[in-house]
Amino acid sequence: KDVISNTVIAETIEEAADSLKRGxxxxxxxxxxxxxxxxxxQMIKVGEESGNLEPMLNKVADVFDNEVRASVKRLLTLLEPALIVxxxxxxxxxxxxxxxxxxxxxDLAL
Incomplete structure (x- = not known):
């Protein structure tokens, strides 16, 4: 909770932790x-229902990681020609x- 600078996400994680404590x-x-x-x-819910939450959270992290990598690659691909110009x-x-x-x-010499 203290590690996250975004207050909305921090509050949501705190609520999720409280929910887990209540069972x-x-x-x-x-x-x-x-x-x-x-x-x-949906992936978190399926992982929770099937009892495989940890592997499902790892898959969610992998999906987000791949999305970030693809976005950065697209940005760099667009940024390179702009820098050259x-x-x-x-x-x-x-x-x-x-x-x-x-x-x-x-002109001064004349």
Missing amino acids: KGLADPLIEKGILPPLAL GLGLIVAGIIVSIMLAILGAN
Whole structure:
């Protein structure tokens, strides 16, 4: 609870822990708050009902990990051309300013 900076998630986890202490399930408080995607909630509920909660939580973590990796890869794929274009514009601006200074110096000599 003290490790999580997001207060909504921290409160939800605290409610889930209280629910477990009262002998109820883990999935119900998570479903009520809706902080996790439906797929994750369904996987947690199935793991709870089948008695295989730990492997199911590991699968949920793997799914989220794969989603994050894919999102980062997409972001980097989009960021690379944008950086190349941006650096190209900076270099072009430097070249133009140098050329204008050189051409301006030629006009002074006349």
